[in-house]
Amino acid sequence: MADTINKAWQKAAMDPMYQGVPYSYSDPVTAADVAAWQASNPASYPTVQDLLSKAVNPATGSVPVTAPGTGTVTPPVTNPGTNPTTINVTVDLGPNPGVPTPGLEATPTGSQILAPLLNMMPGLKAFQVPNHSAECPKPQFDLPVINTHVVMDAQCKLFEDVRPQLFSGAFLAWVIAALFIVLSA
Structure with missing residues (x-):
């Protein structure tokens, strides 16, 4: 206290x-x-x-409490015989400034909406993947101790045998990555 x-x-x-x-x-x-x-x-x-509980004055039984700086507002006294819905109220907004109604522009078509996206990089429209002329590396060396020439090409034969499976696996991985990107947007 x-x-x-x-x-x-x-x-x-x-x-x-x-x-x-x-x-x-x-x-x-x-x-x-x-x-x-x-x-x-x-x-x-x-x-x-x-x-x-509410604050009360023991002498009067009640104490009206108001926030500082505020007072009680008495509503305007109206004629009890008047129906408030029949009172005519006019609003004067001043003289007409003569501003015409706004005009709307034409609705764009789908091709007009997509044109900025489709024409974003015009240099890439003619891009083509060049033909590659790479081949599997086949290191070779001589072993003079045993007079043998060694060519390491087993990996090339192995990768050529599993090329369809590698192509399918890589294609599936890129499709899943693309789906994640598109669906997360």
Whole structure:
């Protein structure tokens, strides 16, 4: 309770319109002060129920609480015999500035929409993969100790035998990679 009182007093004392007792940092409200006041005023000491309920003035039974800087707004008094739906309200927006209605451009066709994408790299339209003239490397060497000429071409024969399977596996891998790219977009 002492902490709450000190914080509220500090905040109130900082307001330029505050005309009460200035807050003293050297002599704040202590727990002993609160206990002494509670002992002398047991009926006025606040409880948890008071914190959770609306503020009331014991003399009048109610206290209207408003935010600072706000007041109560009274609605305009209308003639009780008048139906609000029959009141004529005119809105005057001033003189006509003479601005014409906007015109809409023609809707583009599909080819007009795709033209920037299809013509993005015109140099690549005529690109062709060049024919390759590579062949499998066949290192060869001589072993003078045993008078033998060795040609290492077993890997070439092996890769030529499994070429269709390698082509299918690589093709499948590229298709799956392309699907992941397209479907993740």
